[in-house]
Amino acid sequence: MSAARALYTIVLAALTPLALLRLAWRARRQPDYLLHVGERFGGHPAHTDAPVIWIHAVSVGETHAAQPLVQALRAAHPGHRILLTHTTPTGRRTGEQLFGDTVMRAYLPYDLPWAVRRFLEAFRPQVGVLMETELWPNLLAHCRRLAIPMVLANARMSERSARGYARIGRLSREAMTALSNVGAQTQSDAQRIAALGAVRVEVTGNLKFDRTPTSADLELGRVLRARFGGRFVFLAASTREGEEEQVLDALGAMHGDTLLALVPRHPQRFEAVAALLAKRGIPFQRRSEDQPVRADTRVWLGDSMGELFACYAACDVAFVGGSLLPLGGQNLLEALALGRPVLVGPHTFNFEQVTASAVNLGAALRVDDPLALHRAVSALQRDPERRRRMGEAGLAFVQEHSGATARTLALVEAAMAERA
Numbered sequence: 001m002s003a004a005r006a007l008y009t010i011v012l013a014a015l016t017p018l019a020l021l022r023l024a025w026r027a028r029r030q031p032d033y034l035l036h037v038g039e040r041f042g043g044h045p046a047h048t049d050a051p052v053i054w055i056h057a058v059s060v061g062e063t064h065a066a067q068p069l070v071q072a073l074r075a076a077h078p079g080h081r082i083l084l085t086h087t088t089p090t091g092r093r094t095g096e097q098l099f100g101d102t103v104m105r106a107y108l109p110y111d112l113p114w115a116v117r118r119f120l121e122a123f124r125p126q127v128g129v130l131m132e133t134e135l136w137p138n139l140l141a142h143c144r145r146l147a148i149p150m151v152l153a154n155a156r157m158s159e160r161s162a163r164g165y166a167r168i169g170r171l172s173r174e175a176m177t178a179l180s181n182v183g184a185q186t187q188s189d190a191q192r193i194a195a196l197g198a199v200r201v202e203v204t205g206n207l208k209f210d211r212t213p214t215s216a217d218l219e220l221g222r223v224l225r226a227r228f229g230g231r232f233v234f235l236a237a238s239t240r241e242g243e244e245e246q247v248l249d250a251l252g253a254m255h256g257d258t259l260l261a262l263v264p265r266h267p268q269r270f271e272a273v274a275a276l277l278a279k280r281g282i283p284f285q286r287r288s289e290d291q292p293v294r295a296d297t298r299v300w301l302g303d304s305m306g307e308l309f310a311c312y313a314a315c316d317v318a319f320v321g322g323s324l325l326p327l328g329g330q331n332l333l334e335a336l337a338l339g340r341p342v343l344v345g346p347h348t349f350n351f352e353q354v355t356a357s358a359v360n361l362g363a364a365l366r367v368d369d370p371l372a373l374h375r376a377v378s379a380l381q382r383d384p385e386r387r388r389r390m391g392e393a394g395l396a397f398v399q400e401h402s403g404a405t406a407r408t409l410a411l412v413e414a415a416m417a418e419r420a
Helices: 003-027 037-041 060-076 089-102 112-125 137-145 158-169 169-177 187-195 215-225 243-250 267-279 308-314 333-339 349-360 370-381 384-398 404-419
Strands: 050-055 079-086 105-106 125-131 150-157 181-184 199-204 232-240 259-264 285-286 300-301 317-320 343-345 364-366
Touching: 003 037, 003 137, 003 169, 037 105, 037 112, 050 384, 060 079, 060 089, 060 125, 060 150, 060 404, 079 089, 089 105, 125 404, 137 150, 137 158, 137 169, 150 187, 150 285, 150 404, 158 169, 158 187, 181 187, 181 404, 187 199, 215 308, 232 243, 232 308, 243 259, 243 267, 243 370, 259 267, 259 308, 267 285, 267 300, 308 333, 317 370, 333 384, 343 349, 343 370, 349 364, 349 384, 364 384, 370 384
Parallel strands: 050 079, 050 125, 079 105, 125 150, 150 181, 181 199, 232 259, 232 317, 259 300, 285 300, 317 343, 343 364
Antiparallel strands: none
């Protein structure tokens, strides 16, 4: 073990009690954080004698991004079992909704040498795939020692993140050189990752372009649309804390027949948003009520998980949250894939290149504040032809950039072949 990794391990071990306290703290709002705690220390009983392909997806966004890759790997390797690991309960729950019992699931252990060793001995994966930007020095070192090839897939690396990794130079370089292959989303991502020490880096594109709605998503969208009763539907999707107030401010100035479909990003906030609506005296209904929308209802609260595609299918205009506040934005590709005109706020650094391209192509509009959001929605409500043009531009944009799944699958299979 290098001096840099030894120091990292000592610091991580010292911080482990704080990590447990953090789990307990977060469990106050989301009790699932106290489930499967043993898995966070490598306590995973062996599940299968079949060869295992392991994919790590931290939370909800990474799990959704992994969906087309999981499906491709299952089709290409029917004799293998897929292991999907997560860090958050919402990521794990998303995996359950997307894949049911067709994959194994667990929490990835903390990056302590003995916990990582227990995890790898329990599952003995033939290959590991880390989604986006997950680099754990001890995990990668143990995989290298055990000749388990590791692929960094759908990788992204902002300038800010690259500077952070560069500050821990020796440690990040060790982790980067332990990767067998890297599939980057863009050329800029590839250049930054290579500069940090990764050897085999190529641009494979963004897997999220390959996520498409299922027939069940579209059918549920039709059901929801019928329940909305022919009203103009403005969807605010994946909103974060502090944004709902701004969206409601924008709604207040809109035509009285406009229905706001409000879908918070995190399920643990559903009750807080309901309380906000009640405090403001806004007539609302919940998705969980499973009822047609009443004529006096102003807000339909999407208090469900796994139905975002259906919500996009049922709306007229979509605002993608996490962007009115400096939170980096959420994925707008799902709305574009449904041919919906998209609105985003000024803060989209998590999806900057995709967002900028969509805006430049006329598929999305950027708004700076609640007043601009109100004006944009109202203008689109009066202009169905513009909504149609924006939707068509979004569909063309998504179709043009599809294909990342096949390229990423080729990287994973190349890593598996080298080990064999």
